[in-house]
Amino acid sequence: MRIRLAAALSAVAATALLLSGCAGAGNPSATPSPSASSKCLLNAKPGTASDAVKVSGSGKDLTVTVPSGTNIDAATAAQRSVVKKGDGKDVVAGDLVSVQYRIVNATDNSVLDSSTRGVDDQLPILLDPQQQSLFVAALECQPLGSAVVLALPSKLLGEGAKPLVVYAQSTKKLPTVATGKAVAPEAGLPTVKLAKNGEPTITVPKADAPTATQVAVLKQGDGATVGSGDFVVVQYTGVTWADGKVFDSSWTRGAPTQFQTTGVVPGFRKALEGQKVGSQVLAVIPPADGYGATAQGSIPANSTLVFVVDILGTVPAAAAAQ
Template sequence: MRARRLATLSIAAAAALLLAGCTAAGNGTASGAPSPSGSPTDLCAAAAPSGATSDAVKVDGAAGAEATLTFTSPLDVTTTERTVISQGQGDPVQDGQFVSYAITAYNAQTGEKLGAVGYNPGEILPAAVSTTTASAQIFGCIAPGGRVVLTSPGTNGNPGEVDVFDLLAVVPTAATGAAQPPVDGMPTVTLDDTGKPTITIPSGAAAPTDVKIADLKTGDGAVVAPGDKVLVQYTGVLWPDGTEFDSSWTRGTPASFQTTGVVPGFQQALEGQKVGSQVLVVIPPAFGYGDTAQGSIPAGSTLVFVIDILGTQHAAAQ
């Protein structure tokens, strides 16, 4: 089963979209996802309750790998229930954090295994956990390494499902790769304690006429392929004065979009990079917006971005 169909079925069965609404158009703007404002207690209260239906499911296998489920079918699922199989290790996930996760899904009526997704890098984009979405029903009050069974009634013509969700890790909101030496002639970048960049343009330097890319940090995660959907932090400024025109850091949450949904220079900076990397890119007008003004970006502008790559979902899995 294709990962997109599996994820869609499982999220629908959980009664809401699990992935928070972070999108970005070609102009780099993004809609906000939940920001860290709650507490583990809030998520505990929002977690789906256990019940006789979810408790009746037997789960074999270790958390972090595909599960084998045993239950008597058809399973009569009338409400969403959650049974915690493993609490995980360390602090429970907090409201607003992003997590990587995996799903093993079964049809509640037939007992058929629908498939598994997220156990391999690049299959699912990290999700924001929030008390305002179904993600809290699933992941509330558990820690990385945790595993839960979720039984969900059918919606939109889909049969009820029995799903195992594994909370694999809390995803950092800044690149964590190995630092690389600066490249001569490129803008300089300094980071504050949160990882937010400040970009300084070389004084008196002429803007390049080709796209220039420098690796600031090199990650070791999945490689971003053409057409992938990515989760990123980024800041964009104008050459030569360094005026900021857009920043996910300023909005307080990462953004997600497909690599084919941004200007060509930004796309070049993403594709071929590994998750965990931080990339500096200078984009001349021909690879940006050309002679067309875009909001606060004047026509003919050279753009400079620092991009932290936090996650990727391969196009084949969408």
Template sequence: MRLRSTALLSTLAVTGIALVGCSGEPAPESSPSASAAGDLCGAAVGSGAASEAVTVEGEPGEASTATFEKPLEITELQSTVVAEGEGEPIEAGQLIEYAMSAYDATTGEELGVIGYEEGQLLPQQITPESVFAQILGCATVGTRVVSTFPASQGQDGSEVPGQVYVFDLTGVTPSAAWGDPQEPVEGEPTVGLADDGEPTITLPDAEAPSETQVSELKVGDGDTVESGDQVLVQYTGVKWSDGSVFDSSWVNGAPTAFVTNQVVPGFTKALEGQTVGSQVLVTMPPADGYGSSEGHELQDETLTFVVDILATQHPAPAQ
């Protein structure tokens, strides 16, 4: 694993991929017809002199080395397929798994490598409007591309030099928990699942528990969620007082990500120590929910959630 710092990890994983959005020469936008049809193929940018000038050594799915004549002149976002994968083509709305390495286009310096080890990057939802679609299009899983980003202006107004990225499309994450089903715990809320995995929660005719209860509905085979991880989850939450749904990522249209120790204590207890691919049922009294949030509409509510753990990203190691 070659990471320079927490700041670099953040840049590569989050803001680095968005450089095209603030570059001096904007990336081409997807056509309305392509977006309406969910056409990732039509969203892809073309290959060009800059991206074709990069030589990549190493096998797709493993950390690579990129070389090019320096400085590399980059005037627009370009993307060249250097190895085509043998998997299925990706589709709009899927959660894609990826890994990447980045280089300074002026000096050739390696800026960082990330995603080739478990727990380094969260998957990202790809849509025709996303930068990932411009880079990958409707590539097949296992594909490797070289993308060249022109110089841009950072959020602090500083000049960000042009960059070269090697992207590996390593997989697709399911949008619902895929672990082995477990026997439900007698007396706890019951859960039914729609074809797409969206849960329906039925509460028992009983008093709300006075302490947080956590049980596994499915046990996944993925990485273990650790304290301080950023997790990607699907969830549905209901109020014990009347059984009504008050929040749901399924209704909101996409999974959500958050840090395990930056949420209410009941969520922390439900997630830390679980494995990716698991589905967890948690019922939390106000003390582990929003009881300390004076004036919050859920301050006095006991809450029940069904949470599907789709991925986890461990904090970057200290440098």
């Protein structure tokens, strides 16, 4: 379930090189724990290249220009200049923030990706070093509200890449638990008890598992609607119906996770698409909409799966085609 919301050419995908070795080893889809996120991973410094970039306008009219003659490839490392200093707490890896951004090809000023498709020219970004290293490099260790320019020489981006410039401003820290209005639970489905931090404990009833996928809203949000193929940011816990044991959970990794709705089992996709950000949903997924007769790690073959999912953010599927 790995994605990169800023999928502007292979060069952006290669920005994982920026933080290579900094985030530690482990599960490649895991997000950093809060303790691992409390320090700067790159903390890029300003330089002549990043200082030269011009930013003008505001909102959807914001433009980023690399002046003629600016040689970003002359730099030996990423450079970051602060255009505007925010007044909030420092942003760190693992945070979920609303971001206005532009990603520009530094050789011709063409816009490779932007937040213009978002509400008020902003999109939710999970600062995951393994999937969103570009935004981690741009925004980490700067106060919330800061706007920065990040200049990336091509040598950091992989063979055949062009130098990039990223403008990014963090505007708001977003909740990492569902904030919607509680909905009365449906009879016969697993029950859910929430800890103070929002982590769910799922209790499966002593009954036969349903034969069709069932989805129940536990909290009704009022944010953007998750569309077909959208990229979503969620917290989730999954247990098997047979024994109620947890087989996977973003909560144990200490931060939300992100993926495309088309990249998960059909039952999970059914639970997400059409729901609103801020919602918490319960999904009971029989084998036909899960992993079927194939065992997956600690999940036995022919397992019915139960998920509780907090929907924290969604980005239109167009993000993958920029």
